[in-house]
Amino acid sequence: xxxxxxxxxxxxxxxxxxxxxxxxxxxxxxxxxxEGWGVRTMTSTEISDGKTRNYLITLYAGNEYRVQTCSDAGxxxxxxLLYSDKGSVVARDNTVDREPVVTFTPSxxxxxxxxxxxxxxAVPSGKAAVALAVVYR
Amino acid sequence: xxxxxxRPRWWSIVALVVACTGATEEVDPQADAPAGVNTxxxxxxxxxxxxxxxxxSKGAESVALVPSPIETQKALEASGIDTQLASLIPxxxxxxxxxxxxxxxxxxxxxxxxxxxTVKSAKKAEMIQRIDTIARGMEQLEGGxxxxxxxxxxxxxxxxxAVTRDELLQEFDELSGAVIPELRFNGQDRVVxxxxxxxxxxxxxxxxxxxxxxxxxRRGGGERLLxxxxxxxxxxxxVQTEGSDAAPEVVTKKLRETLGVLxxxxxxxxxxxxxxxxxxxxxxxxxxxxx
Numbered sequence: 001x002x003x004x005x006x007x008x009x010x011x012x013x014x015x016x017x018x019x020x021x022x023x024x025x026x027x028x029x030x031x032x033x034x035e036g037w038g039v040r041t042m043t044s045t046e047i048s049d050g051k052t053r054n055y056l057i058t059l060y061a062g063n064e065y066r067v068q069t070c071s072d073a074g075x076x077x078x079x080x081l082l083y084s085d086k087g088s089v090v091a092r093d094n095t096v097d098r099e100p101v102v103t104f105t106p107s108x109x110x111x112x113x114x115x116x117x118x119x120x121x122a123v124p125s126g127k128a129a130v131a132l133a134v135v136y137r
Numbered sequence: 138x139x140x141x142x143x144r145p146r147w148w149s150i151v152a153l154v155v156a157c158t159g160a161t162e163e164v165d166p167q168a169d170a171p172a173g174v175n176t177x178x179x180x181x182x183x184x185x186x187x188x189x190x191x192x193x194s195k196g197a198e199s200v201a202l203v204p205s206p207i208e209t210q211k212a213l214e215a216s217g218i219d220t221q222l223a224s225l226i227p228x229x230x231x232x233x234x235x236x237x238x239x240x241x242x243x244x245x246x247x248x249x250x251x252x253x254x255t256v257k258s259a260k261k262a263e264m265i266q267r268i269d270t271i272a273r274g275m276e277q278l279e280g281g282x283x284x285x286x287x288x289x290x291x292x293x294x295x296x297x298x299a300v301t302r303d304e305l306l307q308e309f310d311e312l313s314g315a316v317i318p319e320l321r322f323n324g325q326d327r328v329v330x331x332x333x334x335x336x337x338x339x340x341x342x343x344x345x346x347x348x349x350x351x352x353x354x355r356r357g358g359g360e361r362l363l364x365x366x367x368x369x370x371x372x373x374x375x376v377q378t379e380g381s382d383a384a385p386e387v388v389t390k391k392l393r394e395t396l397g398v399l400x401x402x403x404x405x406x407x408x409x410x411x412x413x414x415x416x417x418x419x420x421x422x423x424x425x426x427x428x
Binding site: 033038039040041042043046047048050051052053054055056057058060061062063079081083085086087089092108109110111113114115117119132133134136137 | 184205208212314
């Protein structure tokens with residue numbers, strides 16, 4: 001009985017694997033150096049199904065920015081959206097995957113809001129580990 | 138990937154830290170849904186309901202808030218000002234014995250900014266001295282053994298001419314943007330923001346000095362780089378935190394005053410005047426002189 005339950009418990013707890021997310025993101029960031037991208041920040045987090053994480057982000061006019069993300073197998077669809085300080089969407093990804101990328105060149109220097117949205121989990125109500133990098137050039 | 142960087146080790150530091158970090162704030166986009174969010178981009182029915190700006194900023198994390206010194210240099214150039222910030226870096230006379238958190242963290246941030254900005258132009262001895270200063274700061278801040286090993290390894294490769302300046306730029310960039318910000322510093326939450334404050338203050342000082350030499354009508358968007366109220370607010374939160382590890386009052390008082398000056402100017406709707414820039418130079422310079 002216990003043996004049978006173990007996989008079920010594992011799935012329902014939807015253990016998020018930060019290492020997997022980071023392993024996916026790392027080479028993308030390193031490869032970006034060859035194209036002139038530098039790193040503002042790299043970080044990891046966990047997001048539950050249907051939830052978001054919001055980040056304050058300062059962007060400088062004239063620079064090009066890219067937000068790169070990777071999630072572990074806990075996510076089926078992850079989205080990235082960038083909002084202006086007025087609450088308008090200025091950039092977003094339109095893909096159904098777990099490695100969304102958004103590129104944006106602001107015309108105004110200022111504070112923006114980066115929203116990472118765990119739109120659909122692989123397992124209902126599951127969590128996903130998400131690695132996130134903000135790069136610039 | 139022909140590089141021989143110790144990246145896996147760096148990332149193992151980061152991974153370990155993330156594993157140990159407490160949960161940060163997660164937002165339920167359906168909770169407190171606003172009457173409507175203004176969207177300039179094509180409407181998408183599946184855009185998450187993130188709420189008003191106030192709701193969005195509530196619980197927003199600041200890990201990506203502070204621009205890097207190199208990013209600032211690029212933005213300055215994009216605004217039409219070619220001044221190399223590295224050429225304006227003064228010879229700092231730091232008191233390396235001042236080991237309280239505020240001193241050590243802000244000082245380390247300043248040196249980190251200098252290291253990044255001068256990576257292409259600094260003499261080998263200067264780079265090594267800066268790495269040693271950062272290593273000293275990391276030790277005082279209880280950054281752990283792994284960061285010491287990383288810095289030691291970097292130092293050895295620089296000394297042996299076993300690394301190019303382009304490679305170093307990438308390594309220092311990662312050090313500043315990914316490795317140090319993810320260190321735990323023995324649970325001292327103020328350390329990373331104060332390190333970033335040091336880098337940002339040094340950048341602000343250099344930018345204001347660069348702009349002072351540019352005629353008003355040619356400053357373009359350069360002066361906007363000094364208008365970052367969210368960044369100033371972020372640092373102020375940590376400077377105002379009191380603790381047994383706080384620096385002597387003279388330092389925190391000056392830091393608070395400087396952030397106050399920067400906040401007031403950041404909120405100015407008109408372009409900054411030469412007098413404003415001089416005020417930034419003085420306010421930031423006063424803090425840097427105390428380190």
